[in-house]
Amino acid sequence: MNKVNSHQLPTPQESPPFWKQIANRKRQELEATFATFSQKFFGKCSPSLPDSSVKDVRDWPSQCPDLRQGVMEITESTPSVILERISQGFWTAEEVTEAFIQRAIVAQHLTNPISDAFFEQALERARSLDVAFKASGRVTGPLHGLVISVKDVIDLKGHATTIGYIGLADTKANKSAELLERIQEAGAILYCKTNVPQGLMSGECANFLYGRTVSPNNRDLSAGGSSGGEGSLVALGGSPLGIGTDIAGSIRTPANFNGIYGLCPSYGRLPIHDAQNSAPSFINAVAGPMCRSIDGLRVYTQAVLSTEPHKYDAACVRLPWNDVEYNTIKGRSVAGGLTFGMVWHDGVVRPHPPIGRGMRETRAALRAAGHEVVDLDFFTGEENLEKHLMAVLNCDGGAAVRAKLDIVPEPAHPETVLPTPSEAISASELLSHGKSILVLRKHFLAKWQDTAHVTKSGKPVDVLILPSGATVAPPHGTMNYYLYEAISNVLDWSCATIPVGRVNANLDPQPPQSQQFSAMSEKDQANWAEYNPDKYHNAPICLQVLGQRFSEERVIACLEVVEKALKDSRVRIQSQRRSPVFLGETFEVGHHATMF
Numbered sequence: 001m002n003k004v005n006s007h008q009l010p011t012p013q014e015s016p017p018f019w020k021q022i023a024n025r026k027r028q029e030l031e032a033t034f035a036t037f038s039q040k041f042f043g044k045c046s047p048s049l050p051d052s053s054v055k056d057v058r059d060w061p062s063q064c065p066d067l068r069q070g071v072m073e074i075t076e077s078t079p080s081v082i083l084e085r086i087s088q089g090f091w092t093a094e095e096v097t098e099a100f101i102q103r104a105i106v107a108q109h110l111t112n113p114i115s116d117a118f119f120e121q122a123l124e125r126a127r128s129l130d131v132a133f134k135a136s137g138r139v140t141g142p143l144h145g146l147v148i149s150v151k152d153v154i155d156l157k158g159h160a161t162t163i164g165y166i167g168l169a170d171t172k173a174n175k176s177a178e179l180l181e182r183i184q185e186a187g188a189i190l191y192c193k194t195n196v197p198q199g200l201m202s203g204e205c206a207n208f209l210y211g212r213t214v215s216p217n218n219r220d221l222s223a224g225g226s227s228g229g230e231g232s233l234v235a236l237g238g239s240p241l242g243i244g245t246d247i248a249g250s251i252r253t254p255a256n257f258n259g260i261y262g263l264c265p266s267y268g269r270l271p272i273h274d275a276q277n278s279a280p281s282f283i284n285a286v287a288g289p290m291c292r293s294i295d296g297l298r299v300y301t302q303a304v305l306s307t308e309p310h311k312y313d314a315a316c317v318r319l320p321w322n323d324v325e326y327n328t329i330k331g332r333s334v335a336g337g338l339t340f341g342m343v344w345h346d347g348v349v350r351p352h353p354p355i356g357r358g359m360r361e362t363r364a365a366l367r368a369a370g371h372e373v374v375d376l377d378f379f380t381g382e383e384n385l386e387k388h389l390m391a392v393l394n395c396d397g398g399a400a401v402r403a404k405l406d407i408v409p410e411p412a413h414p415e416t417v418l419p420t421p422s423e424a425i426s427a428s429e430l431l432s433h434g435k436s437i438l439v440l441r442k443h444f445l446a447k448w449q450d451t452a453h454v455t456k457s458g459k460p461v462d463v464l465i466l467p468s469g470a471t472v473a474p475p476h477g478t479m480n481y482y483l484y485e486a487i488s489n490v491l492d493w494s495c496a497t498i499p500v501g502r503v504n505a506n507l508d509p510q511p512p513q514s515q516q517f518s519a520m521s522e523k524d525q526a527n528w529a530e531y532n533p534d535k536y537h538n539a540p541i542c543l544q545v546l547g548q549r550f551s552e553e554r555v556i557a558c559l560e561v562v563e564k565a566l567k568d569s570r571v572r573i574q575s576q577r578r579s580p581v582f583l584g585e586t587f588e589v590g591h592h593a594t595m596f
Contacts, residue, residue: 143183154276155173179304196225248389343376357507368569378447399424401418469484502538
């Protein structure tokens with residue numbers, strides 16, 4: 001027998017680190033679930049997909065040969081329409097659930113928004129609702145048959161709440177969060193949990209466990225964070241309504257980057273107390289809805305408030321849905337009787353040109369509808385909002401995050417904003433920042449009241465309109481400024497995001513170098529140096545509607561007013577010029593294609 005030289009022997013491959021082994025196993029488990037249900041519905045292991053070079057995949061569900069017309073009809077409907085048709089017997093809860101499972105499968109292959117799928121559990125739940133409805137002729141509650149996706153930060157019994165950590169991937173919750181129990185009692189069907197950045201510590205959506213979630217508008221661009229999975233899934237129609245959480249823009253950043261609606265309520269209005277990473281502080285996390293229509297924000301808020309959250313969440317106030325407030329705003333809007341304050345920047349960083357265009361066009365549309373719009377210098381940059389925000393959020397110097405990373409252990413993701421131990425502050429320092437935040441809230445409340453001096457009515461503005469961020473959805477790994485999204489969290493004001501357009505290189509050219517630009521700060525200079533319309537191609541343009549504390553009804557009503565003004569303006573301009581010129585192209589708002 002010939003001897004084999006040692007150098008000819010195959011070198012044993014080194015096993016991947018333990019954290020990678022866990023991540024690989026969890027991804028394989030998730031992929032197996034999708035393959036099983038893809039086989040069930042499509043007769044193959046995965047749906048038909050566009051080439052990977054296709055960046056804008058928003059319309060792929062309507063083109064996908066695997067999604068039948070009935071599926072598209074259901075998944076293109078707003079939550080209120082879905083609930084109405086189920087209650088009238090036109091659709092069953094099982095049909096609705098099957099439709100959204102199919103569309104979620106397609107979405108998963110396009111943008112990777114889902115971290116846990118429990119489709120069989122959802123179908124069993126849907127069948128039980130159908131049996132109860134057939135027997136009684138009545139719906140179980142205000143959310144009967146509505147499929148809802150949940151951010152992977154809220155506990156659901158029997159499922160992991162990973163928060164993007166590999167070390168939590170196999171830890172099952174023993175009990176569901178009260179919020180999820182109550183919406184299920186109201187008839188909701190839970191079917192998946194959605195991806196988040198590692199430890200929620202990023203304005204984007206990537207972790208080592210389930211990878212990166214991307215925007216369906218342009219897959220080279222960020223889906224935002226930390227509710228990035230929700231934002232991407234909802235934008236693709238894979239969910240009619242998702243539940244996100246927000247402590248520094250985590251609902252509104254993904255809503256902004258994906259071009260959908262998101263509501264960030266004031267702390268204590270909607271329940272969240274037993275969600276992970278929601279411990280009370282001077283700046284508190286909140287849970288809120290994300291949807292492709294304003295309709296969904298209203299449906300969810302009304303339904304959750306009907307469960308009387310003050311009875312099971314000690315942080316919630318006794319404040320049911322206020323029809324009078326909502327209807328008063330809608331009634332005043334008919335005659336153009338509302339007053340909007342336009343806040344063009346935060347005093348630190350000016351938003352990029354497409355966002356400024358969206359602000360100008362929105363102002364013009366509201367004025368054309370008869371409403372008063374006043375331009376306000378509301379923020380000076382001297383208030384140090386960001387300083388107090390970061391001090392409170394990073395008060396432990398990242399100790400809690402490092403403890404979770406050490407479970408396996410796993411490394412910090414490159415995009416995880418991990419505070420250094422030197423950023424930890426003492427209890428007295430934390431109290432000092434808390435006091436400063438209370439002073440700021442009093443200051444800006446007085447400043448709001450002072451807007452009465454610049455309005456025709458002599459009354460303060462009804463709401464503020466401001467940019468949703470300094471940029472639209474940026475390339476992956478490049479988001480680095482958060483204050484626009486965090487203003488409402490610091491002030492504890494109700495806030496929501498509304499899409500108003502898309503980046504168009506012809507309408508949003510790069511300012512010529514000869515153009516004078518006086519930067520407000522180093523961050524402002526850096527932000528503008530990054531602007532290139534080609535880089536942000538097709539990214540949504542979104543704005544925020546900001547109300548005072550506990551003004552969710554007013555904010556939602558004003559969203560509807562803004563949306564109607566924009567639609568009427570497009571119709572009017574299109575009629576006058578017989579060409580789509582409003583903001584450059586067709587853009588879907590609330591499921592209806594309209595011309596921008």
